[in-house]
Amino acid sequence: MRTSRTRPRRHRRTTVLAGLTAAAIALAGAFTVATTGPARGDVPAAPGWNLAWSDDFNGASGALPSSANWQIDTGHGYPGGPGNWGTGEIQNYTASPDNLSLDGNGNLRITPLRDGAGNWTSGRIETRRADFKAPAGGTLRIEGRIQMPNVTGNAALGYWPAFWALGSPYRGNYWNWPGIGEFDIMENVNGINSVWGVLHCGVNPGGPCNETTGLGNSRACPGAGCQSAFHTYRFEWDRSVTPNALRWYVDDQLFHSVTESRLGAATWADMTNHAGYFLLLNLAVGGAFPNALGGSTPTAETVPGRPMLVDYVGVWTRGGSGTTDPPTDPPTGTSTLVLRSGGALGAAQSAASSVTVASAGGGNYDGTPHSPQTFTATGVTRAYDGGSTQFDVFADSGTTIANGQQVKVSYDRTGDGTWDRTETYQYFATDPVPGYEHYTQAKGLKASTGSHGNLVGGTVKVEIWNAIGNGPGTVGVGNQSFVRIPFG
Missing domain, CATH: 2.60.120 (Jelly Rolls)
Structure with missing residues (x-):
C-alpha cells in the first residue's frame, strides 16, 4: 500500500478476468473451504502444511483485535512517511471500536464511517510479526477468509478493502517502496464483484513491476459475489521450484502468478533477501485505485457503515528448512x-x-x-x-x-x-x-x-x-x- 515520494501507487489495472482454464484451476491444490456463511470458529486445518501463525478473531463483541498479534495504525500516515498513506486515501484511521472491533461471532469488523461534516474514519491493523517468509527450499502460504463490504453500485464508490503484506524494511523507513516488496493478496474497489491480486517491486515509476500499477490480475469471485459472501484469499511464495514463484488464489482457484525469471535476480533479491513480511488488513476510503475506476470518490451517494468482515488469517509453511532463513547476530550485510x-x-x-x-x-x-x-x-x-x-x-x-x-x-x-x-x-x-x-x-x-x-x-x-x-x-x-x- 506504499508509494514513492511523489506518486500514489494503487492505480491498478482494470481488466476483470471472466474465468480460468481448467489447467490453471487444477494447480490450485486440494484444500477447499466453504465460501459462504458465518465465521468458522477456528482456523481450518491445511493437510500437508505447518501452521506458523494465526488469528481467528474470537472474542467479545466490541473488543479490539489481539494486541499480542496486531498493532493498530492511526491517522493519515506513518510519522515521517508519505501523507494519506501514500495512496491518496482520505479517511482517518482510528483505534475506536466503532471502526475496528470483534463482532462477537468470530469475525474482525472494519467499518468506515462518515460524520456530519463529511469526514471519513476507518480501521487498519498490521501484524506485530514482520518475519513471514518462505523457508529455504519450501513454501509460504498466507490466507484469509473475508467478506468484502456488502455494498455495490454508486453506494460503494470509494470503498477500498485490502488484505496484503509489506517487506519488513519498510518499517521505520517509509520511502523504500516498492523495492522491499508488496504482495496484495486481496484488493477490491467500488463494490465491483472482482478480486485483484498484485505484486509491487523494483523502482517507481516503471521498472520490472510496471509501477505504480504493479503486476496484477483480477477475476470475479467464484459462485456468490465478493460482496455478498465470505471467500478465501490465498497467496503462496514458493521457493521449492525453479524459478521461484508467487501465486494468488481465490477459493482455491489460481488467478495470478509471477516468477523470479520475469523480474530478474536483482529485483527478486531486493524483495526477498530480508527478514520477511508483515501482514495488513484495512478498509480505505477514496484514493488512486478507486478513483481510477470510478472518478472522484467517494461521492454524496456513497453509503457509510458497511464493514469488511475477516473470519481468520493464517500463515503456513511447507517443506524447506524452517519458517525463515536462520538469522545471524548481528545481521550480516545489513545496517x-x-x-x-x-x-x-x-x-x-x-x-x-x-x-x-x-x-x-x-x-x-x-x-x-x-x-x-x-x-x-x-x-x-x-x-x-x-x-x-x-x-x-x-x-x-x-x-x-x-x-x-x-x-x-x-x-x-x-x-x-x-x-x-x-x-x-x-x-x-x-x-x-x-x-x-x-x-x-x-x-x-x-x-x-x-x-x-x-x-x-x-x-x-x-x-x-x-x-x-x-x-x-x-x-x-x-x-x-x-x-x-x-x-x-
Missing part, C-alpha cells in the same frame, strides 16, 4: 539492528515481546537518559556510508497522559569505551490511547556530539527513556523496533 529482548541489538527474533520504560516521575529529563532501557551491539566492523541514523521504536504509554519517550543513539568506533558520536532525538509525546505508535527519527535531532567514522570492532548503543510524564511506557522488542545505522 538494520533490531532491539532484542535481553538488551541486545541484532537480528530479528521470531517472537514479539516488550519491555517497560520507567516513569519520569513528574521530572524533566529531556536530553538526559533517566532509568533507560539500553540495547547494545558490540564488535561491529563496517564502513561509514555518509548517511544518517534512522530508527523506528514502537512506543505505547497506554492511557497515561503527557508521557514522552526519548531515544539516544551512541557510537564507539573502536570499542574502547569512548563515545565518538552521540545523537539525542526530540522526545515523542505518546497519545493517551492504548496501542503502539511509531517513534522515528522524523521527530528531529535535539543534540549531537562528535562525528561519524568507520566502525572497527565498535559498539552501537540505543537508550530509551521517558523524558517527561508520570507513568511508565512500553516498547516493542524482538521483531518490532529497530535502528538502521549509516554503515555498509
Whole structure:
C-alpha cells in the first residue's frame, strides 16, 4: 500500500478476468473451504502444511483485535512517511471500536464511517510479526477468509478493502517502496464483484513491476459475489521450484502468478533477501485505485457503515528448512539492528515481546537518559556510508497522559569505551490511547556530539527513556523496533 515520494501507487489495472482454464484451476491444490456463511470458529486445518501463525478473531463483541498479534495504525500516515498513506486515501484511521472491533461471532469488523461534516474514519491493523517468509527450499502460504463490504453500485464508490503484506524494511523507513516488496493478496474497489491480486517491486515509476500499477490480475469471485459472501484469499511464495514463484488464489482457484525469471535476480533479491513480511488488513476510503475506476470518490451517494468482515488469517509453511532463513547476530550485510529482548541489538527474533520504560516521575529529563532501557551491539566492523541514523521504536504509554519517550543513539568506533558520536532525538509525546505508535527519527535531532567514522570492532548503543510524564511506557522488542545505522 506504499508509494514513492511523489506518486500514489494503487492505480491498478482494470481488466476483470471472466474465468480460468481448467489447467490453471487444477494447480490450485486440494484444500477447499466453504465460501459462504458465518465465521468458522477456528482456523481450518491445511493437510500437508505447518501452521506458523494465526488469528481467528474470537472474542467479545466490541473488543479490539489481539494486541499480542496486531498493532493498530492511526491517522493519515506513518510519522515521517508519505501523507494519506501514500495512496491518496482520505479517511482517518482510528483505534475506536466503532471502526475496528470483534463482532462477537468470530469475525474482525472494519467499518468506515462518515460524520456530519463529511469526514471519513476507518480501521487498519498490521501484524506485530514482520518475519513471514518462505523457508529455504519450501513454501509460504498466507490466507484469509473475508467478506468484502456488502455494498455495490454508486453506494460503494470509494470503498477500498485490502488484505496484503509489506517487506519488513519498510518499517521505520517509509520511502523504500516498492523495492522491499508488496504482495496484495486481496484488493477490491467500488463494490465491483472482482478480486485483484498484485505484486509491487523494483523502482517507481516503471521498472520490472510496471509501477505504480504493479503486476496484477483480477477475476470475479467464484459462485456468490465478493460482496455478498465470505471467500478465501490465498497467496503462496514458493521457493521449492525453479524459478521461484508467487501465486494468488481465490477459493482455491489460481488467478495470478509471477516468477523470479520475469523480474530478474536483482529485483527478486531486493524483495526477498530480508527478514520477511508483515501482514495488513484495512478498509480505505477514496484514493488512486478507486478513483481510477470510478472518478472522484467517494461521492454524496456513497453509503457509510458497511464493514469488511475477516473470519481468520493464517500463515503456513511447507517443506524447506524452517519458517525463515536462520538469522545471524548481528545481521550480516545489513545496517538494520533490531532491539532484542535481553538488551541486545541484532537480528530479528521470531517472537514479539516488550519491555517497560520507567516513569519520569513528574521530572524533566529531556536530553538526559533517566532509568533507560539500553540495547547494545558490540564488535561491529563496517564502513561509514555518509548517511544518517534512522530508527523506528514502537512506543505505547497506554492511557497515561503527557508521557514522552526519548531515544539516544551512541557510537564507539573502536570499542574502547569512548563515545565518538552521540545523537539525542526530540522526545515523542505518546497519545493517551492504548496501542503502539511509531517513534522515528522524523521527530528531529535535539543534540549531537562528535562525528561519524568507520566502525572497527565498535559498539552501537540505543537508550530509551521517558523524558517527561508520570507513568511508565512500553516498547516493542524482538521483531518490532529497530535502528538502521549509516554503515555498509
